[in-house]
Amino acid sequence: MPKFDSAKITAINARELVEELIIDGEGILTTYENKLSKNYLSEFKNILKYIEYAANGNSLPKTKLRKYGNSNGTTEYEFKSDHLRVWAIQLPSKKLVVYGGYKNSQDADERIFKAKTKQYLETVKEIDNGKKRINKK
Amino acid sequence: MERSELIKSREYWLTEIQLNLFNMIEDYRKKNSLNKRQLADKLGVTKGYISQILNGDFDHKISKLVDLSLAFDKVPLISYRNLDEMEAIDSYSQIDKNWTITITESIKLDLSSGYNNDYDKNSDSIPQSKRLSEMMDNINQPNIIENRKEYAL
Numbered sequence: 001m002p003k004f005d006s007a008k009i010t011a012i013n014a015r016e017l018v019e020e021l022i023i024d025g026e027g028i029l030t031t032y033e034n035k036l037s038k039n040y041l042s043e044f045k046n047i048l049k050y051i052e053y054a055a056n057g058n059s060l061p062k063t064k065l066r067k068y069g070n071s072n073g074t075t076e077y078e079f080k081s082d083h084l085r086v087w088a089i090q091l092p093s094k095k096l097v098v099y100g101g102y103k104n105s106q107d108a109d110e111r112i113f114k115a116k117t118k119q120y121l122e123t124v125k126e127i128d129n130g131k132k133r134i135n136k137k
Numbered sequence: 138m139e140r141s142e143l144i145k146s147r148e149y150w151l152t153e154i155q156l157n158l159f160n161m162i163e164d165y166r167k168k169n170s171l172n173k174r175q176l177a178d179k180l181g182v183t184k185g186y187i188s189q190i191l192n193g194d195f196d197h198k199i200s201k202l203v204d205l206s207l208a209f210d211k212v213p214l215i216s217y218r219n220l221d222e223m224e225a226i227d228s229y230s231q232i233d234k235n236w237t238i239t240i241t242e243s244i245k246l247d248l249s250s251g252y253n254n255d256y257d258k259n260s261d262s263i264p265q266s267k268r269l270s271e272m273m274d275n276i277n278q279p280n281i282i283e284n285r286k287e288y289a290l
Contacts, residue, residue: 011138013231033138045148048138053156061159061193 014055017094032100043081
């Protein structure tokens with residue numbers, strides 16, 4: 001079972017807190033950025049700006065942000081540039097970046113995002129249930 | 138990526154302008170219940186041109202930006218700020234989000250380190266609201282802001 005955590009994305013300064021998911025000590029967005037080819041660095045900056053803009057409560061064009069189904073019980077976001085895709089979910093007090101991928105592998109990346117989201121939310125739920133059981137005792 | 142690298146980038150500011158333009162036009166379009174075709178007709182431009190703007194991809198001449206703004210009964214105000222100053226404001230706004238924590242820390246310091254020494258020995262008679270109000274004033278002093286930074290970051 002992977003160990004989940006989250007940390008603030010320091011490059012983003014918005015009204016709403018924006019964090020990246022950390023799996024087994026590895027930040028999703030940090031790792032994604034480090035693995036990006038230099039050609040995509042410019043687009044990556046655009047994506048960060050889109051996330052910040054949305055986290056300030058502003059609207060974005062559909063070509064930049066896709067807000068879709070809550071199959072995992074939470075609103076899911078896909079931030080888009082020409083070649084990059086970054087997925088995030090809405091939590092009660094923050095946006096959490098869960099996965100980063102590419103347009104040319106969008107379907108597979110989206111499946112990974114959904115799986116990670118499901119696993120993360122189930123883990124959080126298990127922890128919450130555990131706390132409730134302890135409190136009852 | 139560091140925050141400073143992002144706000145010094147061309148992408149950050151270009152995107153800001155593009156998204157603000159998108160929002161200005163999209164608000165107008167919705168308020169007036171216009172579709173893209175009607176909007177294009179009103180402006181005397183092609184539908185493709187409107188789509189480009191509403192996709193957040195506007196990167197035309199400054200004269201076009203002015204024309205568009207005026208067509209929507211707006212004036213485009215462009216101002217310039219020193220990058221250093223912008224970074225300072227930006228980091229200050231990050232600190233500001235930790236306002237509650239900062240004040241809590243200040244109160245802790247106040248209660249534990251003899252803040253009342255500035256008052257007479259009957260300082261218990263000083264209303265809490267007055268002490269808080271003075272602390273809030275002090276927060277605006279540069280040395281206190283430094284302290285806030287320490288707590289907030």
